[in-house]
Amino acid sequence: MALLWWEIFIVVFFVLAVLLPAAVIAFKPQWVFFSRGAKKSNAETINLVRTFMTHYSLPLGMDPLHRQLCLAFMDPFVKTVYSLFAILPDPWMVAICRAVDAFPGNTLRYILHAIIGRTHLIDHVVTEGIKRAGLGRCQWVLLGAGYDNRTYRMAPLRQAYQVATFEVDQEPLQQDKLRRLRKCAAVPPSAYEDVKYVTCNFNTERVQDVLLSANYQPGKRTIFLLEGVSMYLTKEGFAQTLAAIKELCPDDCTLTFDYVDERVINAYNGRTDIVDPPTPPLGSPRSVESTTLDEGMSDCEEGAMVVDKKTAASKKEEVASRASTPLTAEERRYGVQYCSVLERNQTPVTFGLDPSRLETQMAEHGYEIVQHWSPDELAQQFLKWPGGKESKHGGEIVSRACTYFYYCTVRPVRGSAV
Numbered sequence: 149m150a151l152l153w154w155e156i157f158i159v160v161f162f163v164l165a166v167l168l169p170a171a172v173i174a175f176k177p178q179w180v181f182f183s184r185g186a187k188k189s190n191a192e193t194i195n196l197v198r199t200f201m202t203h204y205s206l207p208l209g210m211d212p213l214h215r216q217l218c219l220a221f222m223d224p225f226v227k228t229v230y231s232l233f234a235i236l237p238d239p240w241m242v243a244i245c246r247a248v249d250a251f252p253g254n255t256l257r258y259i260l261h262a263i264i265g266r267t268h269l270i271d272h273v274v275t276e277g278i279k280r281a282g283l284g285r286c287q288w289v290l291l292g293a294g295y296d297n298r299t300y301r302m303a304p305l306r307q308a309y310q311v312a313t314f315e316v317d318q319e320p321l322q323q324d325k326l327r328r329l330r331k332c333a334a335v336p337p338s339a340y341e342d343v344k345y346v347t348c349n350f351n352t353e354r355v356q357d358v359l360l361s362a363n364y365q366p367g368k369r370t371i372f373l374l375e376g377v378s379m380y381l382t383k384e385g386f387a388q389t390l391a392a393i394k395e396l397c398p399d400d401c402t403l404t405f406d407y408v409d410e411r412v413i414n415a416y417n418g419r420t421d422i423v424d425p426p427t428p429p430l431g432s433p434r435s436v437e438s439t440t441l442d443e444g445m446s447d448c449e450e451g452a453m454v455v456d457k458k459t460a461a462s463k464k465e466e467v468a469s470r471a472s473t474p475l476t477a478e479e480r481r482y483g484v485q486y487c488s489v490l491e492r493n494q495t496p497v498t499f500g501l502d503p504s505r506l507e508t509q510m511a512e513h514g515y516e517i518v519q520h521w522s523p524d525e526l527a528q529q530f531l532k533w534p535g536g537k538e539s540k541h542g543g544e545i546v547s548r549a550c551t552y553f554y555y556c557t558v559r560p561v562r563g564s565a566v
Contacts, residue, residue: 190495191294191321194376195221197263198297199230203241205534208268208546210301216334217297221325246547255485261531261547262523266406268530269521269555270375271298273404275305277371284310287370291355291389292377293317295325303339312344314362316355319347355392370397374405379497386499390513394560402518404557410500411475412483412552475551483552503554510558518557523549 199218202210219227233241249260278286288306290296293315299306306313315322322345329340348358360366372393378386393403475483487497501509507517521529526549533544 190376190380190490190493192221192223192226194263195295195297196226196230197260198267200241200245200260201264201267203238203245204264204546205238208264208532208534213334214297214301216332217300220328220332220335221295221297249547255482255489256550257482258548258550259486262526262549262553265526265530265549266375266553266555269526270373270404271302272530273402273557274298274302274371274373277402278305278309278311281309281311281369281371285369287312287314287365287368289314289316289359289364289370289372291316291372291374293325294321294376296375299343300329300335300339307338307342312365313342314344314346314359314364316346316348316358318349322347355389356396359392359396364396366396367400368397370401372401372403374403376406378405378501379408379499380495381499383499387513390515394514398560399562402557402559403515404555406553406555408497408500409475409483409552409554410502412480413487413497413500415475415480416484416487416497479551482550486550486552501554506554506556511561514561515558516561518559520557521555523551523553526555 195218198210199215199222201208202212202215202218204210222230233244236244245260248254249258251257274288278288286309288299288311290299290313293299294317296315299313299315305311326340326345329335330337344362346358346362348355374389381389390403393401490497503520503522506520510517527545527547531546531549533546
């Protein structure tokens, strides 16, 4: 009889601790992630996803320090939900993440792995940019830093290369972040005390003003990041941010950001005057404007990523193909659900770009594209199982990424008066 009671206890515990939270996250993720009533819950959601990354095997996953940082920034309610999963072995955690993220009833389908892929993409861009710049020749600015822990994870790299680092965001969130950092015993103060925390509201304040007041050196080579921010800006706010970057560093900087396909925003707003571009006939030249590296960007002294011409041409064709393909009914539905969830959280998605016209849209602001990643390319490059062909899943894609997010690196056009 005692054995029977233990069996009942194990079954009940498994249902309450694992199956019930998993079902809630699969069907109603906004109940867990977006129910706190505060706008900072968006940053907390991204932080939770990054915590799940630590259960994946390296290099797809993250090291133990990453988990400690994520836990330090985690809301107590969200930490309770996470702790119910954290008792499971890592392979089980990964299996649950993959199943929940791919579940058709999930209103935020494939967004978890899109965030994982985006984290690796930006880590790669920053690491390569710092190394190519050289000792003491680079600044790093995170616009809308949120609970991003990249500056602390990369503290040895940026300190070795003497990179001046700035985190820009709203004051309450930054104060909360610093308070939690100081309580995290796993992170030495030297990893965050040299970072300059700059307060700013992107829609009402000039980024260049707040950065200059924090001793930013105008004209010095700079890596700018705008991760998970552009979709919450107004069109004017985005334009002002681009103008600010161009004013601060017109000749020697890059900006890496992600953006929402504006077609899903139009669908959510009921726009009928804008339709998907028709798919070109098979074999016909594509009229889509999408670009990666031009010949001038292949020089390391220009601070650009080096990509051979064959790879660049292949990337251009891949992004062009994806951008020119009309959204399916499923893609449109999930994109609309994403916009709906964010609006209910009082952080509406207000801005997007057209991936098929990105080159023209950036040129209007005096920028040119360095590299452009589609959702499929993100998965191909940054969402693969570790190991080679000799491993069970080595080289295979772990998951798709949600189809309404794109990613790019741009730089100001030299001599442009825009």
